Amino acid sequence: MFNLEEELKNLPEQPGVYIMHNKDGEIIYVGKAKILKNRVRQYFQKNKNHSPKVLAMVSNIAYFEYIVTDTEIEALVLECNLIKKHRPKYNILLKDDKQYPYIKVTINEEYPRIFMSRTLKKDGAKYFGPYASMQTVKGTIDIVQKIFKIPLCRRSFPDDIGKGRPCLNYHIDRCFAPCIFGKIFKDEYRKIFFEICSFLEGNHEKLISDLTDKMAVASKNTEYEKAAALRDKISAIKNFEEKQKVINANKQTDTDVIAFYMDQSNVFAEIFYVRMGRITGRKSYRIDAAKYLEPTEFLSDFLKQYYAESDYIPSEILLQEKVSDEKLISEWLGGRKGKKVAFTVPQKGYKKSLVDMVKKNAEISAENYRISGLKLAESRNKITAEIAKKLKLEHLPIRIESYDISNIQGADNVASMVVFVNGKPSKKDYRNFNIKSVDGANDYLAMQEVIYRRFRHAKEEENLINKGEMESIKAKFLPLPDLILLDGGKGHLSSVLEIMESIDVDVPVFGMVKDNKHKTRGLISKDGEVSLSPTDSVFRFIVNVQEEVHKTAIGYHRNKRSKRIANSELDEIKGIGKAKKSKLLTHFKSVQNIKNADISELEKVIDRLSAKNVYEHFNSEG
Secondary structure: OOOHHHHHHOOOOOOEEEEEEOOOOOEEEEEEEOOHHHHHHHHOOOOOOOOHHHHHHHHOOOEEEEEEOOOHHHHHHHHHHHHHHHOOOOOOOOOOOOOOOEEEEOOOOOOOOEEEEOOOOOOOOEEEOOOOOHHHHHHHHHHHHHHHOOOOOOOOOOOOOOOOOOOHHHHOOOOOOOOOOOOOOHHHHHHHHHHHHHHHOOOHHHHHHHHHHHHHHHHHOOOHHHHHHHHHHHHHHHHHHHHOOEOOOOOOOOEEEEEEEEOOOOEEEEEEEEEOOEEEEEEEEEEOOOOOOOHHHHHHHHHHHHHHHOOOOOOEEEEOOOOOOHHHHHHHHHHHHOOOOEEEOOOOHHHHHHHHHHHHHHHHHHHHHHHHHHHHHHHHHHHHHHHHHHHOOOOOOOEEEEEEEEEEOOEEEEEEEEEEEOOEEOHHHOEEEEOOOOOOOOHHHHHHHHHHHHHHHHHHHHHHHHOOOOOHHHOOOOOOOOEEEEOOOHHHHHHHHHHHHHOOOOOOEEEEEEOOOOOEEEEEEOOEEEOOOOOOHHHHHHHHHHHHHHHHHHHHHHHHHHHHHHOOHHHHOOOOOHHHHHHHHHHHOOHHHHHHOOHHHHHOOOOHHHHHHHHHHHHOOO
């Protein structure tokens, strides 16, 4: 048994990682420490300065374990890996852990190519980025193609030079067509791709100067078409340059700028990527598990998790505040990059202006989120009010439950309950049922069983809560619904109303009826059909509910059936594979029915030899 006082006494005075577990054994927090004994003991000391997050976490700790490391850097790396693996509740979790895209130019090849890549490799190619999105990469490559008229086809050079005709891009002046023999030589081809690299690096002034010199020479030699093409290329580069925000053309260190804004319930973080003196992209995060963290603590956790996932480490990181463990994190990142990574909290100048701009964007993100939340809440309140009005309900249907039965010719009878709260699916409240009292395809009786069991469970939980034997937050069938929608018509409705009357439950019930094309037609109550227009928002909501409950029931049925088929006594019979097993179980409904069948009945489903094997397996003596 875990003895907290003894375990705290035995903590080593060494660096390492500590792992907090709840009573169910789940990992709820992972942290690293320079001295494990000092850091872990702090959590369990009475301290009025503990943050709400720490107080909440400690109240849920049942036991802890730890891993000793040789250095604090090793502890930091292990901490990052464990957080990524277990995603503990009380660590901040960045939902977007994808690798960001780069533009790759294969100057290491005889005939270079340009394309998107999600990984950095030491292969001699040049990489540009990272970019915030695929759209940005595609847009940049498209601009490069338009300016430099490079081939984007799948032809391989030099193998495909002189093979076949040039494509349409050549004829509409979108490609310089290296596929035409003698049109362009390797040195000239490679020179164009080095110009592209210069362009992507932001060296636009030198590129424009070189192109201007070439244009002047072409014009002097009366090569007017060539001069005009160079003029158009210069113009395109200038137009592209104007669209990019130039931060400082003289300071071209790759920099990430990170700022954030904390409100009462969320933290909104922004990262702007500055490459070659220009902002090339941004990334936004909303983190709801960090609301009780101190700013320096949040920054430390954010930096570790973000850069643990990132392929690219910049030379400089601008921050709005000092970060705890700055020296350690800088050393870790420097080791990954292979050279020093500087953290800066600028106090003045263009760097301070840049951090302020990024922080302003974080504040705007917070405001937009607040406004969108208000609009969403307004929309949901509106739909519940419209449902109440249309169905003439006495109360707003805050919690709506919907039920559907699924089986194949009565086999694997199951039901599903889906829940909508304030017009939104609440998947944590979904429940599935295996039908126990009904054999064969009788949806009415199956629906009665499900409704009876659902309200019986609710009554049992209510009694336990009143006795103090259960916390209300742990109840699975409370609160009761304000409205029930059945996937079925008049027969389903009548059977459910009958069982609800017998158990003295008074909740409005409607059936969701379909037309002859199996599409939602509307609702039916004990008083008849409710008229709904296909353009009505209530009708659209009903369609969504019916699709959701049907999809959930079908999914649960398939899962149950696949498990039953996967694990069966039939697997022991020679010649009975997955397909024949499925046919037998679908037709006979159960292994017991197959056991009771004679050969003639089995031969109606599978071939004679297989039928004989099945019969003899179940009927052989001894």
